[in-house]
Amino acid sequence: MMRHRTDWPSHGGEAAVLLARQGLPGDHPLLDFSTNLNPLGPPAWLAEQLMNALAGVQCYPDPTYREACEAIAEAEDVTPETVLLTNGGAEAIFLAAALHARRRAVIVQPTFSEYARACHQHGLAVSSLDLEGEAFLLDDRQAQRAMAHCDVMFLCRPNNPTGTLVSAAVIERLLAEGVEHGSTLVVDEAFIDFMTPDQRLTPLLARYPNLVLLRSLTKYYAIPGLRLGYMLGSADKVARLRELQMPWSVNHFAASLSPLLLADRAFAARTHRWFMAEHSRLQDRLVAAGLRVVPSRANFFLVQPVAGPEASDALLAFLLRSGILARHTRNFPGLEGGWLRLALRDSTENDQLLSVLSEWQDSGEGT
Ligand SMILES: Cc1ncc(COP(=O)(O)O)c(C=O)c1O
Known part of the structure; x- marks a missing residue:
C-alpha cells in the first residue's frame, strides 16, 4: 500500500x-x-449464509458471474451485459483506469486517493480539477472545458471526503460534452445507496455510452472484508472491461451472497x-x-x-x-x-x- x-x-x-x-x-x-x-x-443472516456457501469452495466460480450480474441488473433496471461484478469498488477503479491506459485523465479533487494511484499504475497523464471554496462546489463550466480536453474524468458522487453531490443535471451536461469530444465520465458512487434515490444516474446509461458507474457494496452492507462491487456501462465498454479483469477475480462467497444482499429490503x-x-x-x-x-x-x-x-x-x-x-x-x-x-x-x-x-x-x- x-x-x-x-x-x-x-x-x-x-x-x-x-x-x-x-x-x-x-x-x-x-x-x-x-x-x-x-x-x-x-445483515444478521450473513454469518449463516457464509457457512452455507462453504460447500461451494470446491468449485471455481462461474467466470461470468451470471447469477450475480442478473440480480444486479434487475435491481438497477439495466441489462446483465451492462454489469461487471468486481472485487470491491477498488478493483472497479483500477479497471476503469486500465481501460484508458496511457491516455489523459482529469481527477476532480480533493477525493479518494485510489483514482490517482490507479491512473499512475496504468500510465495515464493526470491533471486535477479542484472543487471550489469551503462548500467544495464543482464549477460547471470549468468541468465542461476539462471534459473537452481529456479522455477520462474521475468524479466521486457523493464525494469522499467532502460528502458533496454533483447534481444529475450537471453530470448530464458533462456527458453531452464528453460525447462531442470522445471522453468518458467515470462516476464512483460507492456511497450512493445511503441517499434517497432521486439523484440516480442509472437512467443516463441508456443515453450516454460514455458513462461508467462504479459501485461498492462495502460501505452500505459493512462488508469491507468480503470485497464486492460492480461497474455499469455500455455493453461494449463492459465487454472490454471484462477482457481486462483477472479471471475469477470475485471469490465464490462474495459472488453468491450478492443477490441475497440486494434482495434484503x-x-x-x-x-x-x-x-x-x-x-x-x-x-x-x-x-x-x-x-x-x-x-x-x-x-x-x-x-x-x-x-x-x-x-x-x-x-x-x-x-x-x-x-x-x-x-x-x-x-x-x-x-x-x-x-x-x-x-x-x-x-x-x-x-x-x-x-x-x-x-x-x-x-x-x-x-
Ligand atoms: C470513494 C470510494 N470508492 C471506492 C472505495 C473502495 O471500496 P471497496 O472497499 O468496495 O473496494 C472506497 C473506500 O474507501 C471509497 O471511499
Missing part, C-alpha cells in the same frame, strides 16, 4: 500509526469514526430510517460544537475547527486521546490535514462523539 510521504496512514481505520504518533498504546480503546461503514451492518428500510434520523441531527450538532461542517449528502462529514485549519491536528489528537478515531486529510490534495472526516455512526456512538467535542469546546482548545 502506498504511504504518504509523511507516513500518515493512507486510509481510514488504520489507528496504529496515529496512536504511536501520540505516544498512546496500540490497544488504546477507540470508537472508529474514520471508516464510513453502515453501523447497522452487516428490511435491511435497506432500517438503514434508511437510521440515516434520516441521525444525519441532520449530527450535522446540526457538529456545527453547535464549534465546527465548520461541509453540507453533506453522504454518511460522513468533513469538518474543521472554526479556529481554522491549523487547529485540526490538535482536534485529531484530542479526539484520539478521548477514544475517538477521526480520519485525517493529509493525503487529500488541497486539504493537507486542515480538515477531519467523521463518519455517521449509531445514535449512542454519535452522542459519545458529541460529548467528547463538548469537552474539547470547554477546554478552549478549539477557539
Whole structure:
C-alpha cells in the first residue's frame, strides 16, 4: 500500500500509526469514526449464509458471474451485459483506469486517493480539477472545458471526503460534452445507496455510452472484508472491461451472497430510517460544537475547527486521546490535514462523539 510521504496512514481505520504518533498504546480503546461503514451492518443472516456457501469452495466460480450480474441488473433496471461484478469498488477503479491506459485523465479533487494511484499504475497523464471554496462546489463550466480536453474524468458522487453531490443535471451536461469530444465520465458512487434515490444516474446509461458507474457494496452492507462491487456501462465498454479483469477475480462467497444482499429490503428500510434520523441531527450538532461542517449528502462529514485549519491536528489528537478515531486529510490534495472526516455512526456512538467535542469546546482548545 502506498504511504504518504509523511507516513500518515493512507486510509481510514488504520489507528496504529496515529496512536504511536501520540505516544498512546496500540490497544488504546477507540470508537472508529474514520471508516464510513453502515453501523447497522452487516445483515444478521450473513454469518449463516457464509457457512452455507462453504460447500461451494470446491468449485471455481462461474467466470461470468451470471447469477450475480442478473440480480444486479434487475435491481438497477439495466441489462446483465451492462454489469461487471468486481472485487470491491477498488478493483472497479483500477479497471476503469486500465481501460484508458496511457491516455489523459482529469481527477476532480480533493477525493479518494485510489483514482490517482490507479491512473499512475496504468500510465495515464493526470491533471486535477479542484472543487471550489469551503462548500467544495464543482464549477460547471470549468468541468465542461476539462471534459473537452481529456479522455477520462474521475468524479466521486457523493464525494469522499467532502460528502458533496454533483447534481444529475450537471453530470448530464458533462456527458453531452464528453460525447462531442470522445471522453468518458467515470462516476464512483460507492456511497450512493445511503441517499434517497432521486439523484440516480442509472437512467443516463441508456443515453450516454460514455458513462461508467462504479459501485461498492462495502460501505452500505459493512462488508469491507468480503470485497464486492460492480461497474455499469455500455455493453461494449463492459465487454472490454471484462477482457481486462483477472479471471475469477470475485471469490465464490462474495459472488453468491450478492443477490441475497440486494434482495434484503428490511435491511435497506432500517438503514434508511437510521440515516434520516441521525444525519441532520449530527450535522446540526457538529456545527453547535464549534465546527465548520461541509453540507453533506453522504454518511460522513468533513469538518474543521472554526479556529481554522491549523487547529485540526490538535482536534485529531484530542479526539484520539478521548477514544475517538477521526480520519485525517493529509493525503487529500488541497486539504493537507486542515480538515477531519467523521463518519455517521449509531445514535449512542454519535452522542459519545458529541460529548467528547463538548469537552474539547470547554477546554478552549478549539477557539
Ligand atoms: C470513494 C470510494 N470508492 C471506492 C472505495 C473502495 O471500496 P471497496 O472497499 O468496495 O473496494 C472506497 C473506500 O474507501 C471509497 O471511499
